[in-house]
Amino acid sequence: MSGQNVQISFDGMPEKLFSCTPYRLETWLDCPKKYRYTYIEIPKPPRGGPWGHTSMGSAVHNALREWFTLPQEQRTDEKGAELVVKHWRSEGFRDDEQSERYRFRAQQWVRQYLTGVNPNDEPRGLERTVSATTERLSLSGRVDRIDERDGELVIVDYKTGKRPPDEIEAGGSLALAIYAIGAERTLRKKCRTVELHHLPSDTKAVYRHDEASLARHVQRAERIAAEALAATSQGRFTATPGALCGYCDYARICTDADREPAQPWAGLDENS
Template identity: 55%
Template sequence: MGAEQLGLEGMPQRLYTCTPSRLNTWLDCPRRYRMTYLDRPMPPKGPRWAHNSVGSSVHNALAAWWRLPEPGRTPEAAGTLLVRGWLTDGFRDEAQSAEWRERAREMTERYVATLDPADEPLGVERTVATRTGRIAVSGRIDRLDARGTELVVVDYKTGRHVLTSDDARGSLALAIYAVAASRVLRRPCRRVELHHLPTGDVAVWEHTDESLQRHLRRAEGIAAEASAADDAYRRDLPRPRQGDGLPVDHTPHDDLFPRIRAPSAPGATSPATAPKAAKPPPAKTPGRRCRTQSRRVASRQASEAGRGCETRSRRPGPGGGLAWRWVRPSRPRSC
């Protein structure tokens, strides 16, 4: 007879440790979430995407620009830092990389020309953290400004999507950063800004205490779903003996971590507890499109983990017919 383990009443609930990126990954693609944060050994990552190289290069250049002495903070210095730290991964060839390097240089210099070199930010690439009764969350802010008695969270964006105040208002990451910065530095922080470098536009939202609390409750709800799936995965995953060299089969857990999940309605069942859904019929027209999102969105999601949201292609199936299969792109996407 096995001994029953007794629970300890009154013990505090285990906090779910996360970042805004981890929470958003669960929302975007639970399968990619599993491959990134749970599967061990971690599946091999694919090559970087060109648009990620552009974004990383610009972010690094802006961070380095603020670290220069004030007299050296000129637009030309920002362009030089961009060229010096340019990342070439993901581009089709050297010519395409050089073309986008020049675009990024002009974009960075144009943006820096609008900044006051003497207006020293309170933090650049600063890590902040906070906790609630359910989660312990941390993240890194691109720039944290001190304007008067209040703090302002600034996030750089280099993508094609034209930003609006709705993007700033609905950003879970920016809201978490605002709460964490306020608690760490003991100063009010309600204003969040998205700086879109390609257009120079700034999307602004002024949060209230109530709206920030709603974002925290939303983060706790996402964390509860992800934590339930994590526990089910770890409970059922076989533990191979050390040194046996046998790979771990993760496919029995695919129902808990579907490839792409549509936005859930309030009160919807989480993937960790939902019954297995019937497979949708194949699309009538072949093409390299993800099941519920466009190729552009799916490519952006897959770029973070290198795999997870593959595209579809018609390949010979049993009996010589054509059948749909999920396959990875044959070449990296370029800008």
Template identity: 45%
Template sequence: MGFDFGVAQPVRLTKVSPARLATFDDCPRRYRLSYLDRPTPQRTGPWAHSTLGAVVHNALRALFDLPVLKRVPQRAVALVAEFWKDAGFESEEQAARYRARAKGWVAEYVEDNDVTHDPVGLERWVSAPVTATPGERPSMIIEGRADRIDARDGSLVIVDYKTGRRPPDEYEARASQALALYAVAAARTLRMPCTTVELHHLPTGTIAAAEHTSESLQRQLKRAEETAGDLRLATDTLEAGGDGDVLFPPRPDRRCAWCDFRPSCPAGQEAAPQAQPWDLLAP
């Protein structure tokens, strides 16, 4: 009858993950190909560095699932063998070489680090409604799966494993939007403070740690909120009949050489020669 009782309309929250935000920031076209286009466009085959990273992650997750007395280097080595796959490697010889390296990495990790504590979460899914402006209603839902969440001295610590070519440093840990968002979501999900984030680089044994402040976490939330707004607008406009090529333009650069959707992106094919599946392996 036209009466207005001042009831606030529910606000639709955008669900975002660190991976989705990073993909959209890097290349809106890749975001559309990854998450929106159905059926999923043609992709490349497996990458050796991704296979290697997945094996190491799975082995360490399984190791921490074991009783403390069984978390020994020999068991870590056996877990690498259990989870190993050859996908993406140039040859059986190359795969065998990196399998041996991965065994050495996890064995040294167990020897050099305290693995006797039980993590709060392993591949733990965290999700929380958040806003970049304190005191305002949530504008988005952050969600994702953290490699490991430790509890130390009454606070949570986000641990992310790395197996790439270059060891990380404190700046990289502090600048990582993914780690910051996991810290925020973990604190809300598990109801404990979380400001410390760490990158554990298996090939070198490097642990790059950073301590966030409320201000630095707020800056990461603001950046995420801006990306989420752009992402939501582009997606809504596409669903309303907008031009996907205009709304989700490519951002060609050297990374197009190893993009999963290179076979479905002419702009990426022109930007850089195709990388071999094993080119990004740690030396």
């Protein structure tokens, strides 16, 4: 890692590293205009209101984080369900009835998930920020959980979306690969395994990286960043309207949106 965030480029000229998170790079891929709204425009344009599925995901993440900070004897399944209530926010739901119904569902997810967790295991990190530099980038990100198993670090990312992810998604995730690289640099221990823990289905998608697959993700991150930087210097942020517009925080102000903004509760899964 670089303490100063500056390095010498190939032509001998000092070059500032581009600081970014996986989310920033993914936002560029989603839609360059959304990237402009999110990272370039000053003052920042108004965003849409909260989403129900985001409120639900936050409550689950916060409950699981706090659960691991409790004394081991208090880490029960039921305590996890209680923590969901503690962290619940009803923003983004249609009404109180819908909010309560999904809160109950989130409690069930957490209770079930924790039946498979050993309360005596201490994670190496909880919502831990990790970072690493590459030739051109200063990458950082916050990891839901970092475990240590068999002498290696393991990246754990909680998912609460509709669809269970698979191994291909775990291996193809730029964010998870960057977390693995960052965790290894930050905590000075080997990290190759990344896991997506899907609470609604109580399934795990696991992928084990090697040097080559991590290097490919770094190259990809550098390509995306180079594209975003070049477009920024030219003020060129071409909108790519599509299905994401319905859930874009800027759909209400974007003249390129190709559909009406979805209802705040549209991302909730009625069948989960």
